Amino acid sequence: MKRPVIIALDFSSTDAVEEFLTKMPNKPLFLKVGMELFYNTGASLIHRLKENGHRIFLDLKLHDIPNTVQQGMKALARLNVDIVNVHAAGGSEMMKRAVEGLDAGTPAGIDRPKLIAVTQLTSTSELVMQQELRIHGTLKEAVQAYAKLAKTSGLEGVVSSPLEVPFIHEACGEKFLTVTPGIRLAGDAVGDQKRVTTPTDARKLGSWGIVVGRSITASCDPTKAYEKVIAEWEEQS
Structure with missing residues (x-):
């Protein structure tokens, strides 16, 4: 799979997604469907996007008891998406059972979705992690520990800020997938994100x-913005 730029569909309806896609290049894209959109539209939108050739990162961040996550992943595997995820904080048994659910649910003849684990949300600062989540140590240490746990549990990669990617590769190897949100073009508002970078910096950090x-x-011109992201992301070092 080519190192992708994944567009987060920050919408709540199928109509809004379709309107957005009319402003984008008429070619297959890699799209992220998160909780808001999936809970509003269900599997029908996923099927429609896949029929149009798009790749899908279904970002639902499962985090529950192992059996529930296993059965949930078994159901999600039937959607033929490309990437799904869990919270690493659910522990190794939960993550192993998630893999088992995907293996059991993936129809014959298609590739199993890649499974990645959220380490720490990009909206979480080190202070919040320590004082509210009661996780001791640094963000680097916490993210690195969760990445190692995900790898030993059989997952293909993790979600993290680009800022932690070097530490993850140090612990898990260069081939371990690092999917990094918190990406902004220079000058764009960061919103509720705390640990953000540009596409150029994410590339240099090894995402x-x-x-x-x-x-x-x-953006008022989504295609132009997308092409700018691609240009920064694919620039040769």
Whole structure:
């Protein structure tokens, strides 16, 4: 799979998604469907996007008891999406059962979705992690520990800020997938994100794939913004 730019569909309806896609290049894209959109539209939108050739990162961040996550992943595997995720904080048994659910639910003849784990949300600061989540140590240490746990549990990669990618590769190897949200073009508002970078910086830090939302979806010219992201992301070092 080519190192992707994944567009976060920050919408709540199928109509809004379709309107946005009319402003984008008429070619297959890599799209992220998160909780808001999936809970409003269900599997029908996923089927429609896949029929049009798009790749899908279904970003639902499952985090529950192992059996529930296993059965949930078994159901999601039937949607033929490309990437799904869990929270690493659910522990190794939960993550292993998630893999088992995907293996059991993936129809014959198609590739199993890649499974990645959220380490720490890009909206979480080190202070919040320590004082509210009661996780001791630094963000680097916490993210690195969750990445190692995800790898030993059989997952293909993790979600993190680009800022933590070097530490993840140090612990898990260069081939371990790092999907990094918190990407903004220079000068764009960061919103509720705390640990953000530009596409150029994410590339230099070694991200495997970047997730870009409002810098594209909120732009008055989404295609131009997307092409700018691609140009920064694919520039040769």
